[in-house]
Amino acid sequence: MARTHLVWDWNGTLLDDFSLVVQATNSAFAAVGGRDVEPDEHRRRFRRPVAEFYAEILERVVDEDEFGKLDRIFHEAYRMGLTTMALAADAKEALTMWPGSQSLLSMWFHDELVPALSTYGLDGHFTRVDGLRTEVGGHLKAGHLAAHLDSLDLTGADAVLIGDSLDDADAASSVGAAVVLYSGGFTDATRLRAVGCPVADTLVEAVGIARDL
Numbered sequence: 312m313a314r315t316h317l318v319w320d321w322n323g324t325l326l327d328d329f330s331l332v333v334q335a336t337n338s339a340f341a342a343v344g345g346r347d348v349e350p351d352e353h354r355r356r357f358r359r360p361v362a363e364f365y366a367e368i369l370e371r372v373v374d375e376d377e378f379g380k381l382d383r384i385f386h387e388a389y390r391m392g393l394t395t396m397a398l399a400a401d402a403k404e405a406l407t408m409w410p411g412s413q414s415l416l417s418m419w420f421h422d423e424l425v426p427a428l429s430t431y432g433l434d435g436h437f438t439r440v441d442g443l444r445t446e447v448g449g450h451l452k453a454g455h456l457a458a459h460l461d462s463l464d465l466t467g468a469d470a471v472l473i474g475d476s477l478d479d480a481d482a483a484s485s486v487g488a489a490v491v492l493y494s495g496g497f498t499d500a501t502r503l504r505a506v507g508c509p510v511a512d513t514l515v516e517a518v519g520i521a522r523d524l
Contacts, residue, residue, distance in 0.1 A: 314489055314524055316465055317409045318456070319437075320474030321417035321424065323496030324514070325406075326431075328389075328396045329353075332497065335388035339381040345369045354499040359451050359478040386420075398431055399495060405514035406436050409522070414439040416459045416472075418452060439463055452482035460486060471521045473514070480506045489524045491517045 323329055329350070337347045348356075348368055358364050362378040373381070399405075406413065414437050417424050421442030428434060441459045460470060467487030472479055475496025480503075483490035492510045494500035503510045509524075511517035 314469060314471040314521070315411040316463070316470045317411065317413045317518070317521060318459065318470055318472045318488070319406075319413060319415045320472070320476075320479055320493075320496075321415060321442075322419055323475040323498075324473060324493050325398060325402045325415075325433075326396060327399045327495070328393070329497055331389060331392045331396055334392060335385045338388035339365075339384040340368065342384050343369070343377070343381065351499070354497060355502065357476070357497055359476070361450075390423075393427075399514055401513055401515045403432075405518045406433075408515065408518040412438045412463075414459065414463060415441070416452070416456060417442045418450075418455070419443060452478045453485040456482040456488070457486050460488075471524055473517045473521060475503075477502065477506060480508050483508075489521070491520045491524075493517050 319325055322332070333348065333350050333353050336353065340346065340348065345368065356364060356367060361382070362373050365378065365381060366373040415428070419442050421444050424442035425440060428440065439459065439462060441455065441462070456472070460467065467483070471489040471491065472483045473491050473493060475493045476498050480490050480492060490508050492503040492506070492508050493514060494503055494510055494512050500510060509520045511520055
């Protein structure tokens with residue numbers, strides 16, 4: 312059965328912001344006396360819930376209150392650098408390749424995501440855009456994907472997700488959607504391939520794979 316709808320991830324997929332994410336993460340760690348994490352280590356170890364990733368790097372428990380503080384510091388640093396970030400090199404080309412409907416599901420804050428799409432010239436590409444509608448991020452994507460598809464009156468069987476993380480793969484699996492993982496984002500390609508899902512090195516390649524699923 313053909314998948315008619317494509318759900319895009321934002322951070323690390325359409326938006327090439329990995330360097331800023333690492334920088335902002337290190338700002339959060341520095342605020343509590345933690346060490347820097349290098350880009351390659353971040354790709355090897357990052358996961359959701361983000362509090363678990365933080366606890367692993369800091370080598371101690373990170374409770375809910377402390378994670379809220381770290382998350383705020385992260386996003387303050389992230390916002391300061393966002394204007395220097397660009398879309399992935401082939402993002403706009405990839406968006407033109409899908410024959411069906413497309414939407415965007417991000418774990419970044421909704422009220423900041425929507426105007427950012429205009430800034431990057433992406434108005435009109437998506438039938439629905441959903442970002443995070445809470446004050447603290449870092450949670451799993453699965454429930455958000457289920458709600459996103461429900462809002463579109465779609466099921467997982469109708470959809471394929473393109474994202475750059477293991478959490479994207481888990482979210483797709485939880486609703487019965489297909490997934491193509493992109494190696495140019497937040498996660499080491501070896502980790503992505505170990506999941507057993509298709510992995511693409513470019514977004515154009517990812518859409519090509521998605522069309523064939």
